[in-house]
Amino acid sequence: xxxxxxxxxxxxxxxxxxxxxxxxxxxxxxxxxxxxxxxxxxxxxxxxxxxxxxxxxxxxxxxxxxxxxxxxxxxxxxxxxxxxxxxxxxxxxxxxxxxxxxxxxxxxxxxxxxxxxxxxxxxxxxxxxxxxxxxxxxxxxxxxxxxxxxxxxxxxxxxxxxxxxxxxxxxxxxxxxxxxxxxxxxxxxxxxxxxxxxxxxxxxxxxxxxxxxxxxxxxxxxxxxxxxxxxxxxxxxxxxxxxxxxxxxxxxxxxxxxxxxxxxxxxxxxxxxxxxxxxxxxxxxxxxxxxxxxxxxxxxxxxxxxxxxxxxxxxxxxxxxxxxxxxxxxxxxxxxxxxxxxxxxxxxxxxxxxxxxxxxxxxxxxxxxxxxxxxxxxxxxxxxxxxxxxxxxxxxxxxxxxxxxxxxxxxxxxxxxxxxxxxxxxxxxxxxxxxxxxxxxxxxxxxxxxxxxxxxxxxxxxxxx
Amino acid sequence: xxxxxxxxxxxxxxxxxxxxxxxxxxxxxxxxxxxxxxxxxxxxxxxxxxxxxxxxxxxxxxxxxxxxxxxxxxxxxxxxxxxxxxxxxxxxxxxxxxxxxxxxxxxxxxxxxxxxxxxxxxxxxxxxxxxxxxxxxxxxxxxxxxxxxxxxxxxxxxxxxxxxxxxxxxxxxxxxxxxxxxxxxxxxxxxxxxxxxxxxxxxxxxxxxxxxxxxxxx
Numbered sequence: 163x164x165x166x167x168x169x170x171x172x173x174x175x176x177x178x179x180x181x182x183x184x185x186x187x188x189x190x191x192x193x194x195x196x197x198x199x200x201x202x203x204x205x206x207x208x209x210x211x212x213x214x215x216x217x218x219x220x221x222x223x224x225x226x227x228x229x230x231x232x233x234x235x236x237x238x239x240x241x242x243x244x245x246x247x248x249x250x251x252x253x254x255x256x257x258x259x260x261x262x263x264x265x266x267x268x269x270x271x272x273x274x275x276x277x278x279x280x281x282x283x284x285x286x287x288x289x290x291x292x293x294x295x296x297x298x299x300x301x302x303x304x305x306x307x308x309x310x311x312x313x314x315x316x317x318x319x320x321x322x323x324x325x326x327x328x329x330x331x332x333x334x335x336x337x338x339x340x341x342x343x344x345x346x347x348x349x350x351x352x353x354x355x356x357x358x359x360x361x362x363x364x365x366x367x368x369x370x371x372x373x374x375x376x377x378x379x380x381x382x383x384x385x386x387x388x389x390x391x392x393x394x395x396x397x398x399x400x401x402x403x404x405x406x407x408x409x410x411x412x413x414x415x416x417x418x419x420x421x422x423x424x425x426x427x428x429x430x431x432x433x434x435x436x437x438x439x440x441x442x443x444x445x446x447x448x449x450x451x452x453x454x455x456x457x458x459x460x461x462x463x464x465x466x467x468x469x470x471x472x473x474x475x476x477x478x479x480x481x482x483x484x485x486x487x488x489x490x491x492x493x494x495x496x497x498x499x500x501x502x503x504x505x506x507x508x509x510x511x512x513x514x515x516x517x518x519x520x521x522x523x524x525x526x527x528x529x530x531x532x533x534x535x536x537x538x539x540x541x542x543x544x545x546x547x548x549x550x551x552x553x554x555x556x557x558x559x560x561x562x563x564x565x566x567x568x569x570x571x572x573x574x575x576x577x578x579x580x581x582x583x584x585x586x587x588x589x590x591x592x593x594x595x596x597x598x599x600x601x602x603x604x605x606x607x608x609x610x611x612x613x614x615x616x617x618x619x620x621x622x623x624x625x626x627x
Numbered sequence: 628x629x630x631x632x633x634x635x636x637x638x639x640x641x642x643x644x645x646x647x648x649x650x651x652x653x654x655x656x657x658x659x660x661x662x663x664x665x666x667x668x669x670x671x672x673x674x675x676x677x678x679x680x681x682x683x684x685x686x687x688x689x690x691x692x693x694x695x696x697x698x699x700x701x702x703x704x705x706x707x708x709x710x711x712x713x714x715x716x717x718x719x720x721x722x723x724x725x726x727x728x729x730x731x732x733x734x735x736x737x738x739x740x741x742x743x744x745x746x747x748x749x750x751x752x753x754x755x756x757x758x759x760x761x762x763x764x765x766x767x768x769x770x771x772x773x774x775x776x777x778x779x780x781x782x783x784x785x786x787x788x789x790x791x792x793x794x795x796x797x798x799x800x801x802x803x804x805x806x807x808x809x810x811x812x813x814x815x816x817x818x819x820x821x822x823x824x825x826x827x828x829x830x831x832x833x834x835x836x837x838x839x840x841x842x843x844x845x
Contacts, residue, residue: 526721533678534735535710535787537703544738550726 164193164205165219166229167212169303170386173324173385174230175207189228192247194376196226199368213280213302213589216241220355230322232282234589237353239456242362246349247369247378248387249395250322252283254341255311255329261339264318268448270296273317276307276576280589282348283320299496299576300586305329306486310576312337313489315496320345324387340413349395349602373400421587421597428486428583429604435500435579436566443506443565444558447512452542454513455520465513472510478571479508485575508565519550552620559616563609580604630655631691631791631822632677632713638685639672646672649686652841654822656790659813661833662826664843670826671718673843674793676716677824679706691790710739712786718795720776722768728755728779729764732786740787754782758812773800774808781812791822798829810836 166175168185178184185207197205208224216228216237231237233246256264265267267290277283279300287298299316301307307319308329319326319338325341334482352369355361372378373396382388450468472480484506486497494502523546531541573582584601588594630653639647647669654660662670675681677688679700688695691712695701703710722731725771729751736747755761758778760810763771771779777797794813798806806829813823813836827833 312683385700524721526719529680530715530721530723530783531734532680532703532711532718533708533713533715534783535703535739536735540738544734545723545725549723552725 163208163226164226165195165208165210165222165224166190166213166227167215168207168209170212170229171305172328173387178210188381188387189230191381191384192372192378193226195372195381195506196228196365196368199371200364200378203446213585216353216589218596219353223354225354225358225361229542230324230350231353233351234282237351241356242354242359244352244354244362245369245399246351246395247373247399248350248382250324250348250350250390251344251391252286252320252346252348253323253326253344254324255308255319255321255338256317257311257314257337258339260317261341265341265343267296267345268294270294270318273297274299274315275318275320276301276310276316278302278304278307278325280581280586282320282346283322284586286346300582301576301580302574305332308333308338309486309489313493315489315493321350325598347391370400408484421600424583425580425587425600425604428578428580429608431577432566432569432580433571433608435497435504435572435577436562438501439508439569440502440562440565441563442501443508443512446506446509447516450509450513450515451520454517456538456542469510469513472507477503477507477568478574481571481575496572496576499575500569500577504565504569506570508561511561512558515554515561516550519553520522520546522553523549555620557614557617562612566609567605630689632824633689634673634677635684635688636686637673637676637683637688639669639676639681639683647676647683649771650843651686652824654824655793656707656820656822657817658839659738659817659823659837661837661840662824662843663828663830663840665828668843670828670843674715674795674824674826677793678713678728679709686807704836711787712789713791713793714787714789715792716777716780716784716797718797718799720768720780722771722776722780722783724768726768727764728760728766728768728771728775731768731779731797732782735783751782751786754785755779757783759808774802774805777801777809778812785816790820791824792816796827796829797825798827798832806832807835 166185166189168175168177173187174189175185175187178186190207190581194204199205210218210223212229215229215231218224219227219241233243237243254264254267267275267286271294274297275287276299277287284298284300287296291295293296302322304325307316307321310316311319312333323340323344330338330340352365354365369378379388379392379395382392450465454465457465470572481500481503484503485494485496488494527545527549528541531545536544569579570581573579580601584597588597591597632654634650634652636649636651637647637799638645650669650673652660652662662673666669674682677690679695679701682700683695683697690709693708693712695709723734726734729748732751732754733744733747736742736750737744742750752761752764755764758781760775760778760782763775763779768776768779777800797809803807810832813825817823825833825837
């Protein structure tokens with residue numbers, strides 16, 4: 163059994179257009195070649211999220227992870243890694259009009275550079291952030307970075323040359339250009355559980371044989387990814403018989419303390435996104451609730467439709483629609499799109515809370531205010547609103563805490579907030595234990611005081627009988 | 628002397644059932660009139676019609692020269708004179724739960740009559756003191772006893788200084804001592820020249836403290 167991510171697409175692994183239940187791609191054929199070499203009957207494919215391949219292989223979900231898996235020191239230190247079977251180049255893609263000015267990462271000071279999260283390319287960008295002042299942006303997939311490059315949301319994309327060439331083909335050969343000079347060179351490897359080193363050695367033997375007998379070259383030529391550097395790689399690898407090529411270096415001890423500043427920054431992003439979204443949700447929610455309680459028939463219908471549509475569809479879908487779907491009409495920056503999506507989503511829930519709270523104010527209170535000669539607006543402002551606020555406070559606090567956690571979703575549109583930063587951190591150290599605990603502690607530190615504050619306010623506004 | 632309140636053949640129907648049929652009564656300045664009758668006979672409906680919280684189907688209501696006609700309740704903008712002419716003390720008081728006793732009384736003074744906060748608080752403190760609850764000015768409604776809440780509610784209704792005061796079942800939650808105290812409070816208000824219409828099913832209270840009793844029957 164081997165695992166890969168069919169969402170990664172061709173030429174690595176993709177669903178077969180002729181039979182979507184099957185997968186195809188050069189990694190598929192490499193896996194089949196390995197299975198044949200090991201005299202296993204057939205290679206069975208297991209779908210796994212690309213960024214989770216390491217964890218899944220350790221958990222035993224499958225034996226071999228193979229899907230454009232990069233050779234990194236951390237991976238070598240934590241898992242059993244095969245010899246490299248493909249050499250890729252990290253290449254920069256820029257818009258055609260920038261091609262004469264931008265030649266390397268050094269030319270990207272202050273510019274936004276996108277890549278796939280948890281990759282060598284991302285590490286390169288983060289390292290370059292301090293030396294060149296570029297702004298790294300991490301995506302969860304390798305399609306949207308290029309879409310955003312064409313759309314002008316980012317100024318460059320750094321990714322594997324295979325991915326860049328595929329994106330260029332998909333864009334019809336225009337919209338951006340790929341710079342010739344690679345930023346770095348890396349290798350694809352197979353990854354096995356740390357305890358599977360004996361099996362790893364057998365896989366290495368099969369790979370070497372496939373390099374010698376030309377079957378690996380045939381596979382790469384079939385998928386149009388063969389180039390002279392592969393031949394050079396094969397020569398190097400075959401020559402170093404026995405032992406893993408590119409000796410495994412021990413990953414430096416990654417101390418939690420080194421991650422604290424970036425976690426603190428991410429926590430601030432989470433808090434800022436949450437507060438601004440809640441503010442928007444409250445304002446829009448109040449407007450919706452007033453229209454629903456006081457407005458004429460058509461406004462009641464319109465607000466009801468809004469509330470039901472928003473509550474009946476996933477927030478994730480709304481995020482994608484606002485960020486990518488609207489890109490043709492208005493190109494919102496990711497941060498703004500995140501606040502809009504979260505705010506408009508929570509507005510639907512707030513509207514229901516406020517409507518319920520307004521309707522919970524006893525009628526006698528409103529009638530008493532009327533007999534005193536207060537206008538309808540004054541009654542809302544001076545009597546109904548303040549009383550409804552007390553009813554709304556507890557559910558609003560719950561919603562804010564929920565929003566704090568839901569804000570993690572905005573990482574799919576490149577906003578690096580607390581959960582995303584934790585995932586990056588966890589990938590780097592290869593474990594979720596310390597990062598997970600730290601992340602949970604930060605969320606709790608933000609949500610617990612909120613709940614306490616709300617309880618105190620409630621006590622003050624509703625004195626005991 | 629012309630009557631402060633004239634109710635002339637007032638009829639209210641719910642789903643073609645008569646709640647009130649041709650009720651007529653008058654209240655003059657300085658007079659306490661009790662509207663008597665068992666529960667469910669339409670006493671509260673009559674009071675609510677007078678303060679335009681309840682539409683009526685037939686008849687006429689005139690409050691201090693301002694006439695209400697049958698049909699839907701007019702918009703608040705056309706009821707300014709009515710609101711200045713009559714105050715209502717609800718049976719359950721309906722004090723604003725989010726405001727102190729003092730602020731319950733100042734609300735209309737500040738936001739309807741446009742008085743400054745200091746001015747309104749002066750008037751309200753005086754009113755509360757005259758009703759024997761001056762010391763409770765800072766209390767929340769939930770901290771007041773039934774009798775205290777009722778007197779704060781009277782102060783709230785009297786704050787805009789209406790000549791006519793309506794009360795719905797004022798003795799419902801009062802012990803005997805409190806009832807006679809209420810009786811003398813009402814007498815004081817009448818002697819200031821106000822007209823009072825008290826809806827009650829408490830025969831003893833009505834006979835003891837009202838100048839006239841109007842009996843409603845089913």
